[in-house]
Amino acid sequence: MGASDAFGTNSALARICPSAALPAVQAAISADAANKRVGKQLLQQLPWLEKLQARVRSYALLLVIYTTFWPTLAATLLLSWWLQPTTLPAPKHNRSSSSSTAGPTRIAAISNGTSQHNTAQLGSSSKPGTVMVTGGKMTKALHVCRHLAAAGWRVVLVETHKYWHVGSRFSSSVAAFHTVPVPEDHPEAYVQALLGIAEAEGVTMFIPVSSPIASLYDALASEALAVQAQAQGWQFRSWSLPAATTALLDHKGSFSDHAAALGLLVPQHHVVTSPQQLQQLNSEKVLGAGRRFVLKSIAYDSVHRADLMLLPCSAAKLAAYLARPDISITQQCPWILQEYIQGREYSCYSLAHLGRLVAHADTAAALSNLNYKYEGHPAIRQWVEAFVQRTNASGQLCFDFIESAKDGRLYCIECNPRTSSVITEFHDSSQLAAAFASPSDVHQTIIPLPHSRPIYWWWNEVARLAASPWSYAPTFLSVIGGGVDGVFTPADPWPFITLHYLQVPLLLVGNMLRGNPWKKVDLCIGKVAELYGD
Template sequence: MDLAVTAAALVSTRAARPAPAADRKTVLISGGKMTKALQLARSFHAAGHRVVLVEKDTYRFTGHRFSRAVDAFHVVPDPRDPGYADALLRIVQAEGVDLYVPVCSPVASEFDAASAEVLAGHCEVLSLEPEMVRTLDDKHRFTELAASLGLSVPDTHLVTDPQQVLDFDFSGRPRPYVLKSIAYDPVHRLDLTQLPLPTRAATRAFLAGKPISADNPWILQEFVAGAEVCTHSTARDGVVTVWCCCPSSAFQVNYAQVDRPRIREWVTTFVRELGLSGQVSFDFLEEADGTPFAIECNPRTHSAITMFYDHPGLADAYLEPRDTPLEPLPTSRPTYWSYHELWRALSSPRTAAERWRVVREGKDAVFDRADPLPHLVLHHVQIPLLLWKNLLTGGAWNRIDFNIGKLVMPAGD
């Protein structure tokens, strides 16, 4: 069915190449396997710029390399490889890159930020400073920094030994607590078991399954009951130039813009006070009275950027300063991923009507009639190849994430 739809789109849609921008740029985008990289590529392409996409060898068959928006594709080393920044430099020089927009995985964030030093003088890098990335990626340091600015965050404690949790005095505290890994953990991040458990023995058994140590610290954080909200901001010199805000969850693959003035003010203050330039995403819990508590910051592009799929101004908002943040158009439909909706309907048939409503009222984040190949290759080459390689090696995986184009694995990237 996908092959027929793709063929029909290719035959029926003659996508005219956009006229070159008056000040045409060559834009390098990393993280080529992820939908958010595809969205940025399409936005820069539609504005008349040239796009170069990169990804590491594991994902060299990403469907996004076949997008009409991508002018060149290169394979780069793993971001943790000592030669990563030099590989980016060679691409920058060969392709005449003007701007590098990192679209990072959590593992890559610090390395992409550090590459700015190597790329200095060759192109602009839209990224936070490496030390700021390390601070914001550390949930404990982030909450301390936000609190020092007078911004609302939950009570948070650093944990380097399970015994600290057993010895923690939960009595008299108005809310329960949850444990979170400071390092990105694609498996444990979804476990929000509230502490303390009914008995000390139960708490001890729960802690036995958590890899907490001085080398792998966690946080014990106050659990704020309320609506989950996620945001994306692109900033230049302490001014937010791109803004979106959505209802969220632990595993979020549906994005719809909502207006939350207090959250927007929180983020605007944070970005302004620290003079940030780059991309930052925040997760909030919003109490019933509207008070927002920031629970973490991810210093990288958020998948909510897919809501700008029909906004002609996104590229300019990345390239130039502006006084008023760009937001998704009022007419933009919520974004979703078809195969996630299909899986939800098949695995829980009673939700099929709701899943159909999401599809009917929304926009698939990958499929575009004028650019259909990424959808076909993602679902029928990229993911099947990853599954096949995993089968051959006997690796463990938890789920397929079509949004970020990979299998979610323990200790994955």
């Protein structure tokens, strides 16, 4: 997408989402387009041998997966039959499924709405109605569907066209499933599709369970949905932050500046917009004696987030890193140098309404987290409560923290303005749906139950055991014996079966066709983590 194309797309988007015209939002959309363009160019330059290796890996894993199909199917259905009396089934609804590219033509005429709105206040949706949930490929979306369906809501699940086969669409908690265009590729079409689904299904509440890149587009869609609801006299509630706030918080540099201005503790940082600027910063004289900084892409990057490139370092090492074809640091695609703090990592999920913390959960974290256990860290909750109160926030927030091993101080390293997989810690709570539906009636912050069992993903644990059978065996037995699978429930077994034997296999088949190198199959977020993938 060229500059003129991007301008035309943003202009069209601004007609239905006025916030799309804001400079910070335009910059974020342009950065998404630039990152995608760079990724496509680099994929085209990949040697054929790397693509062949990726195809062979996908084929080999497919063979392994299907050797386990019949035993897994039998065991899953047997467990479901045996354990089902302990779990209340979700309400049944009429089911439907469709593929959406845009809403009805009359929706496109909506162009004059206000961008100054708090979508979490629009109307009251405490009485169960129809809720639209995005991000259907991810476990966290399935959990949201189950919570709302158990409380009497009719759930409409949404994903992009690529993921038409997601396991969650087969959940008994899902009444309707729709696919939509990829938001960063077709922003206006994505918003129009959600508008059309909302009108066709009678949506009264919107809960975006966004992928990292989709947060901003879900926020823009939330704005358009609110305008549509007001124009048609619907009651409507959205759990997205405003688009401008989403853009500010999703940018690691502007978030850190914002949090520091609020008097909250964050690491020192430098936003970097060129290789030359980074080379000038690469010295103890500039960065400070005894301090180390880690280099990160500001845009979500599933590949380079594991690089752990520390500065200051030798000029030769930095030059070699910058010479890599997959490293692009520009004004449009900035990176950040963030002070490197050794310590224990944490992540949290928080639901806020008008400056109050309505629901909150946290967990010890890692670079790729596939186990969730509630920690109840008091300093994390205090930090989040202060942030929510001082910003009068309404929406969903995820924060990552490091507790310094040196002095015990808690630093917030980034904010992800969207639903976190930490929400799975509420798997056995009956209160989360009430927090979504009627936050004003929640007078005490909802947290996971005191004896709630930790979350794991069965096949992830099996893979760990296969990789280190003797050393991991005790941990495996402890995790399986003391926790619960993130997807399987006795009353709703089909998402577990279809995730592993439909969703993942078809993604691997797609990878065999493309030949993109991939790092792992992430069962938590329901995708194959491909190089420059989604």
